[in-house]
Amino acid sequence: MSILVMKFGGTSVATPDRIRRAAKRVGVEVAKGHDVIVIVSAMAGKTNELVGWVRETSPLYDAREYDAVVSSGENVTAGLMALTLQEMDIPARSWQGWQVPLKTSSAHGAARIEEIPTENILGRFAQGMKVAVVAGFQGISPEGRITTLGRGGSDTTAVAFAAAFGAVRCDIYTDVDGVYTTDPRITKKARKLDRIAFEEMLELASLGAKVLQTRSVELAMRYKVRLRVLSSFEEMDDAAGTLVCDEEDIVESNVVAGVAFSRDEAKMTLISVADRPGIAAAIFGPLAQAGVNVDMIVQNISEDGRTDMTFSCPVEEVPRAEKAMSEAKARGEINYHDLVADTEVCKVSVVGIGMRSHAGVAAQMFAALKSENINIKVITTSEIKISVLIDRKYLELAVQALHDAFGLEKAPAG
Amino acid sequence: MSILVMKFGGTSVATPDRIRRAAKRVGVEVAKGHDVIVIVSAMAGKTNELVGWVRETSPLYDAREYDAVVSSGENVTAGLMALTLQEMDIPARSWQGWQVPLKTSSAHGAARIEEIPTENILGRFAQGMKVAVVAGFQGISPEGRITTLGRGGSDTTAVAFAAAFGAVRCDIYTDVDGVYTTDPRITKKARKLDRIAFEEMLELASLGAKVLQTRSVELAMRYKVRLRVLSSFEEMDDAAGTLVCDEEDIVESNVVAGVAFSRDEAKMTLISVADRPGIAAAIFGPLAQAGVNVDMIVQNISEDGRTDMTFSCPVEEVPRAEKAMSEAKARGEINYHDLVADTEVCKVSVVGIGMRSHAGVAAQMFAALKSENINIKVITTSEIKISVLIDRKYLELAVQALHDAFGLEKAPAG
Numbered sequence: 169m170s171i172l173v174m175k176f177g178g179t180s181v182a183t184p185d186r187i188r189r190a191a192k193r194v195g196v197e198v199a200k201g202h203d204v205i206v207i208v209s210a211m212a213g214k215t216n217e218l219v220g221w222v223r224e225t226s227p228l229y230d231a232r233e234y235d236a237v238v239s240s241g242e243n244v245t246a247g248l249m250a251l252t253l254q255e256m257d258i259p260a261r262s263w264q265g266w267q268v269p270l271k272t273s274s275a276h277g278a279a280r281i282e283e284i285p286t287e288n289i290l291g292r293f294a295q296g297m298k299v300a301v302v303a304g305f306q307g308i309s310p311e312g313r314i315t316t317l318g319r320g321g322s323d324t325t326a327v328a329f330a331a332a333f334g335a336v337r338c339d340i341y342t343d344v345d346g347v348y349t350t351d352p353r354i355t356k357k358a359r360k361l362d363r364i365a366f367e368e369m370l371e372l373a374s375l376g377a378k379v380l381q382t383r384s385v386e387l388a389m390r391y392k393v394r395l396r397v398l399s400s401f402e403e404m405d406d407a408a409g410t411l412v413c414d415e416e417d418i419v420e421s422n423v424v425a426g427v428a429f430s431r432d433e434a435k436m437t438l439i440s441v442a443d444r445p446g447i448a449a450a451i452f453g454p455l456a457q458a459g460v461n462v463d464m465i466v467q468n469i470s471e472d473g474r475t476d477m478t479f480s481c482p483v484e485e486v487p488r489a490e491k492a493m494s495e496a497k498a499r500g501e502i503n504y505h506d507l508v509a510d511t512e513v514c515k516v517s518v519v520g521i522g523m524r525s526h527a528g529v530a531a532q533m534f535a536a537l538k539s540e541n542i543n544i545k546v547i548t549t550s551e552i553k554i555s556v557l558i559d560r561k562y563l564e565l566a567v568q569a570l571h572d573a574f575g576l577e578k579a580p581a582g
Numbered sequence: 583m584s585i586l587v588m589k590f591g592g593t594s595v596a597t598p599d600r601i602r603r604a605a606k607r608v609g610v611e612v613a614k615g616h617d618v619i620v621i622v623s624a625m626a627g628k629t630n631e632l633v634g635w636v637r638e639t640s641p642l643y644d645a646r647e648y649d650a651v652v653s654s655g656e657n658v659t660a661g662l663m664a665l666t667l668q669e670m671d672i673p674a675r676s677w678q679g680w681q682v683p684l685k686t687s688s689a690h691g692a693a694r695i696e697e698i699p700t701e702n703i704l705g706r707f708a709q710g711m712k713v714a715v716v717a718g719f720q721g722i723s724p725e726g727r728i729t730t731l732g733r734g735g736s737d738t739t740a741v742a743f744a745a746a747f748g749a750v751r752c753d754i755y756t757d758v759d760g761v762y763t764t765d766p767r768i769t770k771k772a773r774k775l776d777r778i779a780f781e782e783m784l785e786l787a788s789l790g791a792k793v794l795q796t797r798s799v800e801l802a803m804r805y806k807v808r809l810r811v812l813s814s815f816e817e818m819d820d821a822a823g824t825l826v827c828d829e830e831d832i833v834e835s836n837v838v839a840g841v842a843f844s845r846d847e848a849k850m851t852l853i854s855v856a857d858r859p860g861i862a863a864a865i866f867g868p869l870a871q872a873g874v875n876v877d878m879i880v881q882n883i884s885e886d887g888r889t890d891m892t893f894s895c896p897v898e899e900v901p902r903a904e905k906a907m908s909e910a911k912a913r914g915e916i917n918y919h920d921l922v923a924d925t926e927v928c929k930v931s932v933v934g935i936g937m938r939s940h941a942g943v944a945a946q947m948f949a950a951l952k953s954e955n956i957n958i959k960v961i962t963t964s965e966i967k968i969s970v971l972i973d974r975k976y977l978e979l980a981v982q983a984l985h986d987a988f989g990l991e992k993a994p995a996g
Contacts, residue, residue, distance in 0.1 A: 184635055188639075213742050216659065221598055221658070222661070224598045225601070225666050226668065229606070229665050230664070230668055233662075233664045233668070236660070236676050237658050237662060238653075240654040243654045244654050245649070247650040247651035248636070248639050250644070251636060251651075254640065261647070262647055262650050264728075267727075312681060313681075
């Protein structure tokens, strides 16, 4: 018995007709001999409707009641999917989170999955059931209340089921047909990747490629779940979509897998800060408390005991950052001459596990940007990623130049 | 600690704004010192939307999946009501059927309530919670699947909670302001009753007065739950609505409490049936099997070993009745000369516990109809009810004449 997990997002189950089309894909996998666990999202628009009612009712809502209300959308889809499969003579039934039971922490609205017992569903598979349809995004807390996993929680549910049941693969059906070397709206040369390593996908996901939630990729990496992203709206094909997998499963790859970007960044510089031990904590502590998501940090060379400290954060968090800094200054915790915010920057990154073994990627990146006369404002690097802050007006130009420079339109020699 | 049960129907919770208005009524009762159990229906229209999707998906649906889908509407309202109460600083939380747990039979779509454990909710009241909001219409089967109680199931849920918790009263908030002596659309003289006995309400409910489901009245009568029907859209007032209660709690009442009617009836007569022992079983057995709801039955005087057998049923069941009879005839189980269907009749009834001790009600009823030259086709009586079949065109005339004849526009001398 081989178990396959298939997850369908909101647009893939938006109407009874689309649910039927999704169910046909499930039928194809059942015909191949798989026992299938289907994870469903709410019908497109339904979760927003429910969230809207909650917010209208109570701006500072009780997260437990929020979860009880918002989780109902997935329950509807799960029942309708089970009925659709039954109409196709495929033995199926629905499970709500508490029926599995998918056990989570008590962190309502952003609960962590703690345990997925497999006996119930395996028992039904043993009795001849072919498809278990599970409402995604939800679970039950130790107190017996309904929890939700936060936005993108259905992807996480799917990966967690695949891990718990030792599934051969976890197919995430969505409205894009895979992971691309970069956003096809920026350059038509963007190419769909057949395979991508977990680490690369993680960097791309957190850098703003919105195909998969970071959390589900982390979970897949930890439990070695082969994750495939593919479209509900294309022909079915065993080679469709993009397989997110272990590095070892990728025979050949380009040094750089893709170019990611984040459009609305801000660069903030504290001018002339006293350079003393603990100054970084004195600056970034208050920023974290104010909910500012600091990304890059650069400290300039110190002169006469004073230095400039630069950091980046999303544009919309600039007012919060300014307030936190001026309050810290007023409390005497830090001292600076001026705080300069440049809100017209963006971040562009190249990502690829090949960088680990190939030198010169940074130099090649900087040369490509220089040839377009794009000035680099901040640089950060990790083992498999190089990111730069540049003026926002150069975003498209930079992405296109980097895509060309690393030859991403061509598949790697396999 | 006195517990009050308040039930709000779909139109009373149709929007977040209406939920707020309902919550204010709950707040008034909490301020009086009650611990309140609120039972909610789905927002108006939501259950129909869900049922529509199920039917579109699967005409011969699996009732277990139907229940899983359709029950979600009440869960949404329960959460929103709890949030609304919290916004008013009233400690409240929601319970879904399986969380109580409201235990039912496995008869999906029409489950019977079997047990309502009170510990969980009483425990929370003891800790200071003021309102338990419970999703109506649903429960959990011995197999752990979600069940629904059938249409009107939220009324039944409310009465069952009132019985289980020994509530001082069960208030059913709906879109009418009480039980009337007859339908106010038929005569403007119709008067709202302050009180009505369970038995009378049962007769009125089953005769077509659509204020309360028969099942909830039966349950209230069995467990002596004081049941009040009142409008969500009128000013609050301790004397509002109609109290459905034990006979002993009604000090003075008219002999006749109300005039009920059922518009679309048919009168069917089997002409010249062999009058032998067992003939009634041979006729009504096949009708019951065919799902025909036979109401009145009249057997004429026998002549030469043959008789005419007359019965009434809803008009839409006539084709089914005709088929059942001709098949029974073909099988040789019954023998009759002809089957005559009169599909242009209606049923009008007078109901009142006072009839038990007052003679002459039937005579007074027949005289009133005679004075309008209305011919009576069939008569049946019970201890507290007299019903007649008449031509449908006389329905309004008959109801008005009877309402006048029994002086129902006037309140009883108290």
